Amino acid sequence: MTGGYPSEVVRVVCTVLSPFIAVFGLYVIAHGHYGPGGGFAGGVIVAVGAILPRMTLAEDLAYRAIPSITGPLAGGIGMLLFILCGVAPMLAGGAFLDYEALAIAGMEAARARYLGILAVEIAVGLAVFGALVLIYDVLAGRTD
């Protein structure tokens, strides 16, 4: 919060590791519907990849890489995507998040559920990522 972390070791290691942490978070999100992981855990890990530079690098540098608009933007898009994924089957006559009701031509019910769960995981991951980055920015007083 006070600009660059005074230790060069920490600065360099965090700079090098944070993209890898973010990519691992994407892996956890994409993995979530058939293994351990999912939108919540993956979103948190992606958010760590964004927050780590904010804690360790010089402030202008970190906010140039991931601007403070990212938090509300990603959170809002994620929430909107989740609601759309949930409501679309309702419009087709099913229950909330019941992807089978979508009845996409040439796609069996299991496949539709599989893809639907993946889409919801991505939406939840985006929302969690945005919310955590926004929380950090509010705490750091950088919501501009």
Next chain:
Amino acid sequence: MSIVAIPLIGAGLAFLAVSALGLFRLPDLYTRGHAVAKSETLGLLLIFGGLFFHPALTPDAAVRLLFVLAFAMIANPTAVHALLRAARRSGQRPWHAKEGDV
């Protein structure tokens, strides 16, 4: 295969045990950090080295292990470094150090 794997994993466990013992028994923050940062990283290295020789290891699992090992070897000493640096800067004195020593 397991004739290489078992001694490596055993040595790794021994280093992790020493690390845990040091965390409990050493007198102050700096010596404890020393125990955790070094012997735990070495213990992880040995255990993962043993796992690489395990017969049931598939190639994609080996790649994942390699990534976990690389991450742990970078992140573990860095975390301890940041912790002890903060302790030093906030005025924590080493064991037996007198008022003007540090």
